[in-house]
Amino acid sequence: MEKEKKVLVVGSGGREHAIVKSLAKSPKIGKIYCAPGNAGIAQDAECINLKVDDVEGITNFAQRNQIDLTVVGPEAALVAGLSDAMQSCGLKVFGPTKGAAQIESSKEFAKKLMSKYHIPTAKYESFSDFNKALDYVKSGTFPTVIKYDGLAAGKGVVVALNLEEAEKALSDMLNDHKFGNDKVIIEEFLQGPEFSFMCFVSGDKVYPLELAQDHKRAYDGDKGPNTGGMGAYSPVPFVSPEMHKKALNDIMIPTAKALVKEGVPFCGVLYGGLILTEDGPKVIEFNARFGDPETEVVLPRLESDIFDFFNAAIDGYDFIPQWSHDAVIGVVLASKGYPGSYEKGAEIKGLDNIEGEVFHMGTELKDGKFHVAGGRVLMVTAHGDDLPQANLNVRKEIALIECPGLFHRTDIGKAVLNQ
Ligand code: AMP
Ligand code: GLY
Numbered sequence: 563m564e565k566e567k568k569v570l571v572v573g574s575g576g577r578e579h580a581i582v583k584s585l586a587k588s589p590k591i592g593k594i595y596c597a598p599g600n601a602g603i604a605q606d607a608e609c610i611n612l613k614v615d616d617v618e619g620i621t622n623f624a625q626r627n628q629i630d631l632t633v634v635g636p637e638a639a640l641v642a643g644l645s646d647a648m649q650s651c652g653l654k655v656f657g658p659t660k661g662a663a664q665i666e667s668s669k670e671f672a673k674k675l676m677s678k679y680h681i682p683t684a685k686y687e688s689f690s691d692f693n694k695a696l697d698y699v700k701s702g703t704f705p706t707v708i709k710y711d712g713l714a715a716g717k718g719v720v721v722a723l724n725l726e727e728a729e730k731a732l733s734d735m736l737n738d739h740k741f742g743n744d745k746v747i748i749e750e751f752l753q754g755p756e757f758s759f760m761c762f763v764s765g766d767k768v769y770p771l772e773l774a775q776d777h778k779r780a781y782d783g784d785k786g787p788n789t790g791g792m793g794a795y796s797p798v799p800f801v802s803p804e805m806h807k808k809a810l811n812d813i814m815i816p817t818a819k820a821l822v823k824e825g826v827p828f829c830g831v832l833y834g835g836l837i838l839t840e841d842g843p844k845v846i847e848f849n850a851r852f853g854d855p856e857t858e859v860v861l862p863r864l865e866s867d868i869f870d871f872f873n874a875a876i877d878g879y880d881f882i883p884q885w886s887h888d889a890v891i892g893v894v895l896a897s898k899g900y901p902g903s904y905e906k907g908a909e910i911k912g913l914d915n916i917e918g919e920v921f922h923m924g925t926e927l928k929d930g931k932f933h934v935a936g937g938r939v940l941m942v943t944a945h946g947d948d949l950p951q952a953n954l955n956v957r958k959e960i961a962l963i964e965c966p967g968l969f970h971r972t973d974i975g976k977a978v979l980n981q
Pocket of ligand 1: 749
């Protein structure tokens with residue numbers, strides 16, 4: 563029975579590289595495919611040239627190759643209905659249906675669900691008329707939060723500090739249709755540290771993963787523009803066991819149950835982007851998939867066989883994952899200029915000297931050497947007995963990489979290093 567299972571991972575970033583590397587540790591797996599993968603993933607899996615939203619192509623591939631399990635990374639594949647199509651062909655897939663993925667793809671769906679089932683989150687109103695939205699903002703206080711109602715690659719949220727900023731955001735979204743669609747949500751500004759709570763969910767069964775914190779701003783001190791994530795760490799010491807329990811019992815479990823009641827049971831990773839306010843944890847957003855770059859620091863701490871964990875979650879069996887007590891910090895090396903325009907093509911040297919795990923986000927292989935091919939290029943991770951030790955280790959690793967075109971943050975996890 564050993565080494566016979568075939569798995570397919572859908573996606574092409576650091577998150578999918580972490581899923582692939584984690585699956586590669588399972589003694590049950592004989593073959594890992596990744597669609598489309600990237601140059602780094604190609605070292606650990608066979609990459610298949612199919613786009614993540616090519617539902618027909620991916621489903622046919624899985625059928626032809628008798629894939630035992632497909633793990634879907636990006637929301638674009640979920641929203642395109644990949645899980646629905648695979649399930650209807652009898653294929654085993656870890657990732658929610660299009661209906662259940664609305665918890666990420668429609669902010670209004672998520673807010674209505676939370677309101678109906680009393681799940682703690684910021685108060686909100688939704689608008690499609692610019693003047694009505696503006697009147698509402700004028701009658702409230704600042705900061706206020708304006709969110710585009712749909713997928714906007716992490717760029718659809720504006721924390722407006724004053725009326726001018728709010729008006730511009732509303733005009734961009736409702737008058738100029740910057741992201742398509744024509745709906746926004748205006749919500750109460752919440753204060754507190756944020757953390758990411760990912761759970762494997764199968765209907766009303768919820769299996770929590772270890773917590774992580776993401777760093778979304780480009781530069782040290784949380785300055786600069788928002789990005790896809792510049793680094794992450796796990797565990798998160800500022801969330802006490804009591805608050806952790808509250809987040810699980812008041813947010814993650816009731817949300818899974820609510821989705822079942824609404825007729826869209828969830829199977830996959832339910833990601834709670836939570837904020838620890840004075841009144842306890844509240845929801846900032848839900849995602850319907852593994853977080854990136856949180857996955858790259860959480861999965862390396864998983865000691866159980868992830869293939870068993872995926873199967874238990876899909877089938878709804880009891881499973882208690884074992885986690886290492888290590889801390890992990892991951893730092894993203896990005897192209898200078900990211901998230902704006904940047905240059906591609908520079909060679910990356912020194913990767914062979916690194917002992918920790920390196921997840922590729924945007925690289926390409928030319929003449930046997932890795933080169934820069936994206937905005938976020940690599941995520942370098944290191945373990946330690948605690949976060950300060952992991953931090954020292956990750957600094958040493960990064961120093962081994964030579965590539966003048968890259969930059970990184972030097973303060974990932976800094977706020978909690980001494981806790
Ligand atoms: P989202 O895409 O919904 O996760 O929002 C992106 C970022 O905007 C979050 O990580 C928060 O830092 C910030 N944000 C979103 N909603 C709120 C809120 N209601 N109060 C304060 N900050 C928020
Ligand atoms: N790290 C945030 C996300 O994956 O959306």
